[in-house]
Amino acid sequence: MILLIADSGSTKTDWALVDTSVSTPRTFCTGGINPVLLDDGQIRNLLQTDLVPRLCGEKVDAVFFYGAGCRPEQQPRMARLLRHALSPREVQVEGDLLGACRALCAAEEGICCILGTGSASCLYDGHRIARQTPSLGYIIGDEGSGCALGRRLLSDMLKGLFPQPLQQAFFSQTGLTVALAIDRIYSQPWPNRFMASLAPFVARHIDAPEMHDLAVDEFRRFIRRNLLAYARPQLLVHFVGSIAHHFAPQLREALRAEGLAMGRIEQRPLLSLVNYHLNAAAL
Numbered sequence: 001m002i003l004l005i006a007d008s009g010s011t012k013t014d015w016a017l018v019d020t021s022v023s024t025p026r027t028f029c030t031g032g033i034n035p036v037l038l039d040d041g042q043i044r045n046l047l048q049t050d051l052v053p054r055l056c057g058e059k060v061d062a063v064f065f066y067g068a069g070c071r072p073e074q075q076p077r078m079a080r081l082l083r084h085a086l087s088p089r090e091v092q093v094e095g096d097l098l099g100a101c102r103a104l105c106a107a108e109e110g111i112c113c114i115l116g117t118g119s120a121s122c123l124y125d126g127h128r129i130a131r132q133t134p135s136l137g138y139i140i141g142d143e144g145s146g147c148a149l150g151r152r153l154l155s156d157m158l159k160g161l162f163p164q165p166l167q168q169a170f171f172s173q174t175g176l177t178v179a180l181a182i183d184r185i186y187s188q189p190w191p192n193r194f195m196a197s198l199a200p201f202v203a204r205h206i207d208a209p210e211m212h213d214l215a216v217d218e219f220r221r222f223i224r225r226n227l228l229a230y231a232r233p234q235l236l237v238h239f240v241g242s243i244a245h246h247f248a249p250q251l252r253e254a255l256r257a258e259g260l261a262m263g264r265i266e267q268r269p270l271l272s273l274v275n276y277h278l279n280a281a282a283l
Contacts, residue, residue: 066099103269144222146196236263
Protein backbone atom coordinates (compact mmCIF):
# COMPACT_ATOMS: atom_id res chain seq x y z
CA MET A 1 0.00 0.00 0.00
CA ILE A 2 1.31 3.45 -0.96
CA LEU A 3 0.58 6.33 1.43
CA LEU A 4 1.20 10.01 0.74
CA ILE A 5 1.45 12.09 3.90
CA ALA A 6 1.72 15.89 3.91
CA ASP A 7 2.50 18.52 6.50
CA SER A 8 1.67 21.81 4.81
CA GLY A 9 2.11 25.41 5.88
CA SER A 10 1.65 28.70 4.09
CA THR A 11 5.29 28.73 2.98
CA LYS A 12 6.12 25.09 2.18
CA THR A 13 4.73 21.56 2.21
CA ASP A 14 6.70 18.54 3.41
CA TRP A 15 5.63 15.26 1.76
CA ALA A 16 6.41 11.63 2.51
CA LEU A 17 5.69 8.86 -0.01
CA VAL A 18 5.43 5.70 2.03
CA ASP A 19 5.40 2.11 0.77
CA THR A 20 4.12 0.19 3.80
CA SER A 21 6.30 -2.79 2.78
CA VAL A 22 9.48 -0.67 2.81
CA SER A 23 11.04 0.80 5.95
CA THR A 24 12.24 4.16 4.58
CA PRO A 25 9.84 6.74 3.13
CA ARG A 26 10.79 9.07 0.30
CA THR A 27 10.49 12.69 1.39
CA PHE A 28 10.46 15.94 -0.57
CA CYS A 29 9.26 19.53 -0.32
CA THR A 30 6.98 21.71 -2.47
CA GLY A 31 5.41 25.14 -2.12
CA GLY A 32 2.95 25.82 0.68
CA ILE A 33 -0.73 24.96 0.13
CA ASN A 34 -3.09 26.93 2.36
CA PRO A 35 -6.69 26.73 1.07
CA VAL A 36 -7.60 29.97 2.84
CA LEU A 37 -4.94 31.89 0.93
CA LEU A 38 -5.08 30.09 -2.45
CA ASP A 39 -7.94 29.60 -4.90
CA ASP A 40 -8.75 26.32 -6.65
CA GLY A 41 -6.70 27.15 -9.73
CA GLN A 42 -3.62 27.99 -7.70
CA ILE A 43 -3.88 24.77 -5.70
CA ARG A 44 -4.46 22.65 -8.81
CA ASN A 45 -1.42 24.24 -10.42
CA LEU A 46 0.77 23.55 -7.38
CA LEU A 47 -0.36 19.93 -7.23
CA GLN A 48 0.15 19.32 -10.95
CA THR A 49 3.45 21.15 -11.38
CA ASP A 50 5.14 20.66 -7.98
CA LEU A 51 3.73 17.41 -6.59
CA VAL A 52 2.74 15.04 -9.42
CA PRO A 53 6.18 15.02 -11.13
CA ARG A 54 7.81 14.16 -7.78
CA LEU A 55 5.72 10.99 -7.54
CA CYS A 56 7.46 9.56 -10.64
CA GLY A 57 4.31 7.78 -11.76
CA GLU A 58 3.73 6.05 -8.39
CA LYS A 59 0.05 5.20 -7.82
CA VAL A 60 -1.04 6.56 -4.44
CA ASP A 61 -3.61 4.54 -2.48
CA ALA A 62 -4.26 6.94 0.41
CA VAL A 63 -3.50 10.60 1.09
CA PHE A 64 -3.29 12.08 4.58
CA PHE A 65 -3.00 15.87 4.27
CA TYR A 66 -2.42 18.03 7.34
CA GLY A 67 -2.41 21.71 6.48
CA ALA A 68 -2.55 25.30 7.66
CA GLY A 69 -5.93 26.76 6.80
CA CYS A 70 -7.57 23.30 6.59
CA ARG A 71 -10.46 24.24 8.83
CA PRO A 72 -13.60 22.03 8.68
CA GLU A 73 -15.23 24.20 6.02
CA GLN A 74 -12.12 23.94 3.80
CA GLN A 75 -11.48 20.20 4.20
CA PRO A 76 -14.01 18.93 1.59
CA ARG A 77 -12.62 21.39 -0.96
CA MET A 78 -9.01 20.38 -0.31
CA ALA A 79 -9.96 16.69 -0.45
CA ARG A 80 -11.70 17.23 -3.81
CA LEU A 81 -8.62 18.89 -5.27
CA LEU A 82 -6.35 16.09 -4.04
CA ARG A 83 -8.68 13.45 -5.49
CA HIS A 84 -8.70 15.24 -8.84
CA ALA A 85 -4.90 15.40 -8.96
CA LEU A 86 -4.05 11.92 -7.61
CA SER A 87 -7.16 9.66 -7.84
CA PRO A 88 -6.42 7.81 -4.56
CA ARG A 89 -8.86 5.39 -2.94
CA GLU A 90 -8.82 7.37 0.31
CA VAL A 91 -8.23 11.03 1.18
CA GLN A 92 -8.18 12.52 4.66
CA VAL A 93 -7.66 16.25 5.15
CA GLU A 94 -7.08 17.63 8.65
CA GLY A 95 -5.74 20.84 10.13
CA ASP A 96 -2.02 21.17 10.77
CA LEU A 97 -2.71 21.40 14.50
CA LEU A 98 -4.17 17.87 14.66
CA GLY A 99 -1.13 16.76 12.67
CA ALA A 100 1.10 18.32 15.33
CA CYS A 101 -0.85 16.51 18.05
CA ARG A 102 -0.55 13.14 16.36
CA ALA A 103 3.15 13.69 15.70
CA LEU A 104 4.03 14.92 19.18
CA CYS A 105 1.62 13.05 21.45
CA ALA A 106 0.19 10.10 19.47
CA ALA A 107 -2.28 8.74 22.07
CA GLU A 108 -1.05 10.80 25.05
CA GLU A 109 -2.63 13.93 26.51
CA GLY A 110 -0.78 17.22 26.13
CA ILE A 111 -0.77 20.85 25.04
CA CYS A 112 0.40 21.10 21.43
CA CYS A 113 1.57 24.21 19.62
CA ILE A 114 2.79 25.33 16.22
CA LEU A 115 5.33 28.14 16.02
CA GLY A 116 6.38 28.78 12.46
CA THR A 117 5.34 31.51 10.03
CA GLY A 118 2.11 31.59 12.06
CA SER A 119 1.14 30.11 15.41
CA ALA A 120 -1.56 27.85 16.85
CA SER A 121 -2.23 25.84 19.98
CA CYS A 122 -4.66 23.35 21.48
CA LEU A 123 -5.40 21.00 24.34
CA TYR A 124 -5.21 17.41 23.03
CA ASP A 125 -6.86 14.56 24.96
CA GLY A 126 -4.96 11.74 23.24
CA HIS A 127 -7.57 11.26 20.51
CA ARG A 128 -8.91 14.64 19.46
CA ILE A 129 -8.51 18.36 20.00
CA ALA A 130 -10.52 19.00 23.16
CA ARG A 131 -10.08 22.78 23.26
CA GLN A 132 -8.44 25.38 21.07
CA THR A 133 -7.71 29.07 21.44
CA PRO A 134 -8.23 30.63 17.98
CA SER A 135 -4.97 31.83 16.45
CA LEU A 136 -6.77 34.59 14.44
CA GLY A 137 -4.07 35.02 11.78
CA TYR A 138 -1.19 37.40 11.35
CA ILE A 139 -3.14 40.67 11.59
CA ILE A 140 -4.87 40.19 14.97
CA GLY A 141 -3.24 37.02 16.30
CA ASP A 142 -0.38 34.59 15.61
CA GLU A 143 1.49 35.60 18.75
CA GLY A 144 4.91 33.97 19.12
CA SER A 145 5.19 33.25 15.41
CA GLY A 146 7.93 34.18 12.98
CA CYS A 147 5.58 36.81 11.60
CA ALA A 148 5.00 38.30 15.08
CA LEU A 149 8.73 38.37 15.86
CA GLY A 150 9.48 39.98 12.50
CA ARG A 151 6.68 42.52 12.86
CA ARG A 152 7.92 43.66 16.28
CA LEU A 153 11.52 43.73 15.11
CA LEU A 154 10.70 45.76 12.02
CA SER A 155 8.47 48.24 13.82
CA ASP A 156 11.02 48.89 16.54
CA MET A 157 13.87 49.16 14.04
CA LEU A 158 12.01 51.66 11.88
CA LYS A 159 11.15 53.72 14.97
CA GLY A 160 14.81 53.73 16.09
CA LEU A 161 14.21 51.90 19.36
CA PHE A 162 17.30 49.66 19.24
CA PRO A 163 20.96 50.55 19.88
CA GLN A 164 22.82 51.95 16.89
CA PRO A 165 24.99 48.84 16.24
CA LEU A 166 21.89 46.64 15.98
CA GLN A 167 20.18 49.13 13.71
CA GLN A 168 23.21 49.32 11.45
CA ALA A 169 23.43 45.53 11.26
CA PHE A 170 19.71 45.21 10.48
CA PHE A 171 19.56 47.77 7.68
CA SER A 172 22.86 46.56 6.23
CA GLN A 173 21.78 42.92 6.17
CA THR A 174 18.21 43.46 4.93
CA GLY A 175 18.69 46.47 2.65
CA LEU A 176 15.38 47.85 3.93
CA THR A 177 14.27 51.44 4.23
CA VAL A 178 11.01 52.79 5.63
CA ALA A 179 9.64 53.12 2.08
CA LEU A 180 10.65 49.61 1.05
CA ALA A 181 9.22 48.09 4.23
CA ILE A 182 5.90 49.91 3.81
CA ASP A 183 5.70 48.74 0.20
CA ARG A 184 6.43 45.12 1.10
CA ILE A 185 3.79 45.07 3.83
CA TYR A 186 0.97 47.11 2.31
CA SER A 187 1.40 46.75 -1.46
CA GLN A 188 3.07 43.39 -2.14
CA PRO A 189 1.64 39.86 -1.70
CA TRP A 190 2.44 37.65 1.28
CA PRO A 191 3.22 40.31 3.94
CA ASN A 192 3.15 37.55 6.59
CA ARG A 193 5.95 35.69 4.83
CA PHE A 194 7.96 38.89 4.47
CA MET A 195 7.70 39.68 8.18
CA ALA A 196 8.50 36.08 9.13
CA SER A 197 11.61 36.28 6.93
CA LEU A 198 13.00 38.87 9.36
CA ALA A 199 12.82 36.58 12.41
CA PRO A 200 16.22 34.94 11.66
CA PHE A 201 17.83 38.32 12.42
CA VAL A 202 16.55 37.98 15.99
CA ALA A 203 18.02 34.48 16.20
CA ARG A 204 21.40 35.56 14.80
CA HIS A 205 21.66 38.37 17.36
CA ILE A 206 19.99 36.59 20.28
CA ASP A 207 23.00 37.30 22.54
CA ALA A 208 22.10 40.98 22.42
CA PRO A 209 19.88 41.70 25.44
CA GLU A 210 17.37 43.55 23.25
CA MET A 211 16.89 40.57 20.94
CA HIS A 212 16.71 38.10 23.83
CA ASP A 213 14.09 40.22 25.58
CA LEU A 214 12.06 40.68 22.38
CA ALA A 215 11.89 36.91 21.84
CA VAL A 216 11.11 35.98 25.46
CA ASP A 217 8.48 38.71 25.74
CA GLU A 218 6.78 37.59 22.52
CA PHE A 219 6.73 33.95 23.65
CA ARG A 220 5.30 34.95 27.03
CA ARG A 221 2.64 36.88 25.14
CA PHE A 222 1.84 33.72 23.15
CA ILE A 223 1.59 31.70 26.37
CA ARG A 224 -0.58 34.21 28.23
CA ARG A 225 -2.95 34.81 25.32
CA ASN A 226 -3.25 31.19 24.20
CA LEU A 227 -2.04 28.50 26.62
CA LEU A 228 -3.03 29.68 30.09
CA ALA A 229 -6.70 29.43 29.09
CA TYR A 230 -6.38 25.64 29.05
CA ALA A 231 -5.75 25.70 32.85
CA ARG A 232 -3.68 22.49 32.72
CA PRO A 233 -0.29 23.51 34.16
CA GLN A 234 0.62 19.87 34.91
CA LEU A 235 0.70 18.98 31.21
CA LEU A 236 3.85 19.28 29.12
CA VAL A 237 3.76 21.81 26.29
CA HIS A 238 4.95 20.41 22.94
CA PHE A 239 5.94 22.35 19.82
CA VAL A 240 6.48 21.93 16.12
CA GLY A 241 7.88 24.53 13.76
CA SER A 242 11.04 26.37 12.83
CA ILE A 243 10.58 29.17 15.37
CA ALA A 244 10.19 26.70 18.24
CA HIS A 245 13.28 24.84 17.03
CA HIS A 246 15.56 27.86 16.63
CA PHE A 247 14.38 29.68 19.76
CA ALA A 248 14.12 26.67 22.10
CA PRO A 249 16.11 28.22 25.02
CA GLN A 250 14.05 31.44 24.97
CA LEU A 251 10.83 29.46 24.63
CA ARG A 252 11.78 27.29 27.60
CA GLU A 253 12.55 30.43 29.63
CA ALA A 254 9.16 31.94 28.74
CA LEU A 255 7.31 28.74 29.71
CA ARG A 256 9.13 28.56 33.02
CA ALA A 257 8.25 32.19 33.76
CA GLU A 258 4.57 31.39 33.16
CA GLY A 259 4.59 28.22 35.25
CA LEU A 260 4.60 25.66 32.42
CA ALA A 261 7.08 22.97 31.36
CA MET A 262 8.56 22.15 27.96
CA GLY A 263 7.81 18.83 26.28
CA ARG A 264 9.03 17.81 22.83
CA ILE A 265 10.12 20.13 20.03
CA GLU A 266 10.18 18.97 16.42
CA GLN A 267 11.14 21.37 13.67
CA ARG A 268 9.35 19.19 11.13
CA PRO A 269 6.75 16.66 12.32
CA LEU A 270 6.56 14.71 9.05
CA LEU A 271 8.49 11.59 10.06
CA SER A 272 6.57 11.34 13.33
CA LEU A 273 3.35 11.55 11.30
CA VAL A 274 4.65 8.73 9.10
CA ASN A 275 5.20 6.61 12.22
CA TYR A 276 1.72 7.48 13.47
CA HIS A 277 0.07 6.30 10.24
CA LEU A 278 2.22 3.21 9.93
CA ASN A 279 1.26 2.23 13.48
CA ALA A 280 -2.41 2.91 12.69
CA ALA A 281 -2.18 0.79 9.53
CA ALA A 282 -0.68 -2.08 11.51
CA LEU A 283 -3.61 -2.23 13.94
